[in-house]
Amino acid sequence: MNQGLFTDATKMVYPWESSFNVYVNQSLTDSLLSQSYPRHRIAEPSIRLISHDGSGINVSGMISLEKGSNDMLEDLADLYNAVTSQDDTDHRDIDGDYLRLLFSRHGSKPEENAILARDSEGRLIGSSVFFPDRRRTGELLMRLHVHPDFRQQGIGTALLEESMDQQKDFDAFVCIVPSFREYAINAAKNWGCVKVGGLKRMVLRSLRNFTHPTAIPEYEIRKAEGVDSSQWADLQNRLFEGHFRYVPVTSDFYEELRKRDDFVGELSLVGTHNGEIVSYCHGRLLDKGEASEEKNLLIQGFGVASQDRGRGFGTHILKAVLARAADMGITRSSLLVHSEAEPAISLYHKLGYREVYTLLYFRKAIEK
Structure with a gap:
């Protein structure tokens, strides 16, 4: 992811x-x-x-x-x-x-x-x-x-x-x-x-054709703002520990996230299977000021627990966020993904995202 x-x-x-x-x-x-x-x-x-x-x-x-x-x-x-x-x-x-x-x-x-x-x-x-x-x-x-x-x-x-x-x-x-x-x-x-x-930057240039996905038995999607922050943080840390540039988060981080003026509850979802949180997708509306009227949905976090992959949960929750964004008048979406995360890149391709470039990270030590 x-x-x-x-x-x-x-x-x-x-x-x-x-x-x-x-x-x-x-x-x-x-x-x-x-x-x-x-x-x-x-x-x-x-x-x-x-x-x-x-x-x-x-x-x-x-x-x-x-x-x-x-x-x-x-x-x-x-x-x-x-x-x-x-x-x-x-x-x-x-x-x-x-x-x-x-x-x-x-x-x-x-x-x-x-x-x-x-x-x-x-x-x-x-x-x-x-x-x-x-x-x-x-x-x-x-x-x-x-x-x-x-x-x-x-x-x-x-x-x-x-x-x-x-x-x-x-x-x-x-x-x-x-x-x-x-x-x-x-x-x-x-x-x-x-x-x-x-990190690859990928863009979905139109949300026009996205509709709300058909329900999956025993898999439920709901707003993340009603979920215990510690569960959300635990899932994300399990998903991305050791990944490029990932730093573990705490429940406090999510509490602060919900207080931000750019947090939109409809665009931040979790998925549960048999009562356990197994997936999440967090989107936010990018505000570029008055210079652009186009609304862009940034997929800022997305993942599915390893034991529950291959069951359509990831595609389902991402489609749900994109459909809700389309209902709000948002016209396009973008995200970043590790350049070597082939399964995630393949999923994004299937939904219409396309790579536009890669952000390359170069490090140089500062001489004391």
Whole structure:
């Protein structure tokens, strides 16, 4: 099955977190140019910047590195939308509110968890965004990208080195790179990062044909919010212990989950057989802010107890969640699954999900 319920609304949830990049934005404010880090020399004496009207501007070979800012969130959303729409066929627009929620859910702040690269004219040309990995103590999850017109100029290396210098209290960075970005994969390898695993992103582009499944004898589906949290947690831990990037959960986690404003009881179900919980499927509605009207159901956790597989329970409960989502006007669904979990991938294929890319995880130790 997939990786179980992600315990911190992490990278697997947000498109921003799977493929962040930047482009040149000329609507910068003076406040964004404060708190600069030491300047780094770019490999070439000059580089060429492409402005909004397509004209070229020659700029100095110096860049400055600065802290992020709350004032930058709308700009960062614009940057994400402009760049990922060029190479990500599954791109969906986001807005500043979306990113504000992202930082908030990580308990992080842009000024503490982002470093921006600017040219001598103050134009944004690169970014490093990182969050503490709640699944691996001592590690940071990082997105580091440079505008396509500025690659191979040393900007990415400067951002990486500065990020590592600023985070000496951590043991390692884990860079997440989408499989379609060959240049980013090559850069990670050149920096000495080691691949440690991958998660496939799969998408179901229409829920229109899903109807409520026919009942299975002695198998009952009901809302998870009425179930003892310890039973839910115990099932998930048994299902996914030892899986890639899985961290055991407790009943407290589920109690907190139910209090979240994005928890939808109709989309979080458990299945029982002879009175025992043997399956679960947790879906949630992704809110991308006002930038997109399309509603997307994220299957954030799904699994069936090993002794009850092969009886149609998994297909049944997943179809039930998809049908309920369709009733609510949700139009599409997405999920992430371990790249080597062939049985789960096969089940998703049968229901119409298709792979769009793999999130590759590269790890690099931080030198003390």
